[in-house]
Amino acid sequence: MQKAKLTTINDVAARAGVSYQTVSRVINQHPSVSKQALERVQEAIQALKYQPSNAARHLAKQQSAMIGVISYGTLHYGPAQTLASLEREAHELSYTLSNVNVTDLSFAQISAAIQTLRRQRVDGLIIFAPLIDIEHTDLESICADLPVVFTATEPQPKRAVTAIDQFTGARLGAQHLLQLGHQHIALLNGPLDWYDALLRQQGWLSALQRAGITPAADLESDWTAAGGYQQISALLESGTPFTGLLVANDQMALGALRALHQHNYKLPEDVSIVGFDDIPESAFLEPPLTTIHQDFAALAHQSLLQLKACMEHPNLKQHLRVLIPELIIRSSTTTPKQPFRGKK
Amino acid sequence: MQKAKLTTINDVAARAGVSYQTVSRVINQHPSVSKQALERVQEAIQALKYQPSNAARHLAKQQSAMIGVISYGTLHYGPAQTLASLEREAHELSYTLSNVNVTDLSFAQISAAIQTLRRQRVDGLIIFAPLIDIEHTDLESICADLPVVFTATEPQPKRAVTAIDQFTGARLGAQHLLQLGHQHIALLNGPLDWYDALLRQQGWLSALQRAGITPAADLESDWTAAGGYQQISALLESGTPFTGLLVANDQMALGALRALHQHNYKLPEDVSIVGFDDIPESAFLEPPLTTIHQDFAALAHQSLLQLKACMEHPNLKQHLRVLIPELIIRSSTTTPKQPFRGKK
DNA sequence: CGGTAATATGTGATCGTTCACATATTGTCA
DNA sequence: TGACAATATGTGAACGATCACATATTACCG
Incomplete structure (x- = not known):
């Protein structure tokens, strides 16, 4: 195996001749770092090709900078578009997206998906799947106090929902x-x-x-x-x-x-x-x-905005956000030739 | 904020009246756990809704159970299908997929994407983007000893490639x-x-x-x-x-x-x-x-298999795997009416 | 020049797991 | 019954970062 042991913050500190904390400050752009130290640390980072470990950072910070998505039917156009937009948007807010695609809408699958994402300690969750049969109480019990935004699903009392008005x-x-x-x-x-x-x-x-x-x-x-x-x-x-x-x-x-x-x-x-x-x-x-x-990019954008609001203000009451679709008239529609017609 | 402090292995241990190590053994299905201890720990896990933290686990185990994917043009049919299949396949092997979608094929974007994934300490990488202009030496320097499978890209000397034979x-x-x-x-x-x-x-x-x-x-x-x-x-x-x-x-x-x-x-x-x-x-x-x-599901399947091989046997020389596409004859093709025809 | 603030740096504890090792318990056979 | 193996459990250190706090250095003002 590649037991080559990746470079850590300590290796960088040693090379730059400073303490690990100074290196941490450089990584997190803390203002109180002298110009000399900064340069030496940056040089060391470059030279050692150092990349901070997200796992360690998340453990210490108690947050993952990850957003979980539960998706359904991503082989279809709409869901695929939304998911792709979601990923792009999340990246812009410097979040990482973790997607779990469920193959059916049973409680078992949904709850397994949520468990998977909870293990990853996602900071928020976008449930992008129709959940017609799921009891609210069941959901409450799994989601606990995780910020969640629903979409493509029926209105959830007390839950944030972003949707296109079908x-x-x-x-x-x-x-x-x-x-x-x-x-x-x-x-x-x-x-x-x-x-x-x-x-x-x-x-x-x-x-x-x-x-x-x-x-x-x-x-x-x-x-x-x-x-x-x-x-x-x-x-x-x-x-x-x-x-x-x-x-x-x-x-x-x-x-x-x-x-x-x-x-x-x-x-x-x-x-x-x-x-x-x-x-x-x-x-x-x-x-x-x-x-x-339907503007799927806008749907992705709005649901992410709403999730951000949920994460920042957990106690804020969330309302329903609705996007209105638009009729595009092309040539497949016209006035009927006859008021009535049967089999040709 | 929700400083509710999530439940840890220690909380479970305390409730079950065993040491944290025993809980760890239960989680990892170690054989040497007595039936009584097993039951009590499982009860405690249920009751406390305990979910092990992936971040902590990865930190300790020095591996993330994550596979990184660099994708391009996922709004198009082929890439979207492949990505979706990849996600499904990865899940079956109990890997988590982390996807970064690049919007252009510049070295800057590709290398930023690889950095992002290295921070996540992905165990392997599938580069699913055409890399015509990238120098091999540049790639070597960024990927280092990370197992990588290429696809949809030109043959890389000494690198694993899975592709459909276009x-x-x-x-x-x-x-x-x-x-x-x-x-x-x-x-x-x-x-x-x-x-x-x-x-x-x-x-x-x-x-x-x-x-x-x-x-x-x-x-x-x-x-x-x-x-x-x-x-x-x-x-x-x-x-x-x-x-x-x-x-x-x-x-x-x-x-x-x-x-x-x-x-x-x-x-x-x-x-x-x-x-x-x-x-x-x-x-x-x-x-x-x-x-x-083109069988995109098969492409996803094969590239994941190949990546697994790379991860398990890092020194094994990897060859090129090629899938052959198939001609489907429908009615848009027939013999030409005239041997020659110009503008109508 | 002393005092206070701002800047710069370092130390120890912590996050939630797993690993290596030590120890306690049980079982089996001569 | 004693010895040795197998099973069961516990302890301390490690993983790689951050945080809170302590300390050293520099700057400024009366």
């Missing part, structure tokens, strides 16, 4: 279709154990109800293009009439487009589609996709 | 087009400061040269659909004749498809397109995209 997003999409004159509007949603999906369903329903319109169809799929393709193919073959379609992410919308093309539908004349997320490819689909833009 | 991948794509009878084949590549892009260019060129065919065009873009759209639009407007197009990732291919549709090209009759990566959406594009499949 309800409003879906409503914007549905309203756009309604304003164009669509009367038969279907929803292709993601899995309902994602809280985001639940909220989008509610927003869509709310818009339709307010307009006095009955939903044409309410489908659930798995966020993938394949799933979207499958569901819309089935819907078309079932003969259910619809002219407007709200899809809960752009990948499924892509699959839906394919299904519609295969069934010789003309787009957007025959069916208008609104996606969700505004992935970079959306503007280049056939036809370019009208969609609900 | 040269072969591009050649497979080009050969497919050649076998269909295409004579005018263009390449739409990613930025050439990615080593992957460079290798794909070489593989494509090599296949064409072997067939005695001159390249129709050699374009460089930025991996995005927007970039691909722009470049292919320009190519079409320039009137350069081509019937086959190899694109270095599927997002750019998506943009290229859009450009071709807009110019009223019939696909695949007028132009055959081969993508790269096989993103989940590829099968649902218009038309479904023939592409080169």
